[in-house]
Amino acid sequence: MQLALSAEDAEFRDEMREFFTTKIPQEIRDAVRDRRELTREQLVESMQVMNAHGLAVPNWPTEWGGRDWSPLRRHIWHEEMQRAYVPVPLAFNASMIGPVIAQFGSQEMKEKFLPPTANLDIWWSQGFSEPDAGSDLAALKCRAVRDGDEYVVNGQKTWTTLGQYGDWIFNLVRTDPEAKKQAGISMLLIDMTSPGVEVRPIELIDGGHEVNEVWFTDVRVPVENLVGEENRAWDYAKFLLGNERVGVAPVGATKRVLAQAKEWAGPMLEEDPLLAARIVELENELLALELTALRVVAHSADGKPHPASSVLKLKGTELQQAVTELVVDVAGPASLASGAGDDSDLPWWTRRSTPVYLNFRKASIYGGSNEVQRQIIARTILGL
Numbered sequence: 001m002q003l004a005l006s007a008e009d010a011e012f013r014d015e016m017r018e019f020f021t022t023k024i025p026q027e028i029r030d031a032v033r034d035r036r037e038l039t040r041e042q043l044v045e046s047m048q049v050m051n052a053h054g055l056a057v058p059n060w061p062t063e064w065g066g067r068d069w070s071p072l073r074r075h076i077w078h079e080e081m082q083r084a085y086v087p088v089p090l091a092f093n094a095s096m097i098g099p100v101i102a103q104f105g106s107q108e109m110k111e112k113f114l115p116p117t118a119n120l121d122i123w124w125s126q127g128f129s130e131p132d133a134g135s136d137l138a139a140l141k142c143r144a145v146r147d148g149d150e151y152v153v154n155g156q157k158t159w160t161t162l163g164q165y166g167d168w169i170f171n172l173v174r175t176d177p178e179a180k181k182q183a184g185i186s187m188l189l190i191d192m193t194s195p196g197v198e199v200r201p202i203e204l205i206d207g208g209h210e211v212n213e214v215w216f217t218d219v220r221v222p223v224e225n226l227v228g229e230e231n232r233a234w235d236y237a238k239f240l241l242g243n244e245r246v247g248v249a250p251v252g253a254t255k256r257v258l259a260q261a262k263e264w265a266g267p268m269l270e271e272d273p274l275l276a277a278r279i280v281e282l283e284n285e286l287l288a289l290e291l292t293a294l295r296v297v298a299h300s301a302d303g304k305p306h307p308a309s310s311v312l313k314l315k316g317t318e319l320q321q322a323v324t325e326l327v328v329d330v331a332g333p334a335s336l337a338s339g340a341g342d343d344s345d346l347p348w349w350t351r352r353s354t355p356v357y358l359n360f361r362k363a364s365i366y367g368g369s370n371e372v373q374r375q376i377i378a379r380t381i382l383g384l
């Protein structure tokens, strides 16, 4: 297989490399490198710099800021961004609701929401999961009842990532309780400052606050905030989740951490052949994943995600978790010192290794759990 880039694509890669390593502020890139939590302001600044250069939403239609790049170029853009420790554009905006509005929204909705979504002037949250509707998402109960020119929304969402920063939330709501479960669901865009919206934090095992519960009590939403048609949102949700799954297989970021792990291991690589073999195996698997990712992008026609996005989600998150575990093992006993402060003699990466390991247990759950991805693969790819 030919892996070398053409002269034009190599030039494109150099342009991307130059941009990401010179235009995104160094302190933001340092925070990503050191696996520190980024502030809202840092994430907004980074995406706005990209958007100002036409590099935030290349996957969107060109009239809304997309770039008509080949799949290979989109891959290079994504890889170079991760290689330079640049935070990827906020997924809720760039790869979830943006493409859904561009594909299914009215012209007014596109004009109102797409420019501020690309520029992260609006921070979107994803209101899909509920306490009894995760893997079985179609069991969702959050209810929207039409009342004149408005819907009145009551119910609860959960696991809402970074909902504490959210300006707007794209919510799946039940509009027809009599219909077969998938057939009675609609998507509403809800201003999170509306009366009756309440965001409550959930504290995670690593001590961080990354997810929330969001409660809706008699929240009034104008009917023009309905995406597409009433009761048709299951199709829009499937479209969105397919994109999400491709996005949650961050090959470049995992490669970067693996390269760091090799540096941190230092002489252990020669002293411990089992460790060296484990790293080589992970490198090979990452290369195979990268080639699969390219294949999936190349075969995604009409903006519809390829069913193999489930393979990417499954394998990508398995490798991501394997690498976080490797870093804990390389850190050894120092990995237990996660409570030590910056004045500790232990290197920062050893102190961060356990919280990061714990945090990434989430990866095989969100975006549709890995067990559920196996079922999708069995049904849609293997035809079982």
Ligand SMILES: Cc1cc2nc3c(=O)[nH]c(=O)nc-3n(C[C@H](O)[C@H](O)[C@H](O)COP(=O)(O)OP(=O)(O)OC[C@H]3O[C@@H](n4cnc5c(N)ncnc54)[C@H](O)[C@@H]3O)c2cc1C
Pocket (backbone or CB within 6 Å): 125, 126, 127, 128, 129, 130, 131, 132, 133, 134, 135, 136, 158, 159, 160, 161, 162, 211, 362, 365, 366, 367, 368, 369, 370, 371, 372, 375
């Ligand atoms: C850190 C984090 C961030 C998240 N962010 C968001 C967000 O921003 N917005 C949002 O809407 N949601 C979000 N989610 C929710 C996520 O999509 C759900 O957690 C996920 O879909 C699983 O649902 P559940 O947690 O209800 O688990 P359940 O569906 O109750 O599953 C429990 C276990 O049973 C297994 N299981 C369930 N059904 C099957 C089956 N049919 N076959 C085999 N095994 C099965 C699952 O794999 C899992 O191991 C987030 C989750 C996490 C952990």
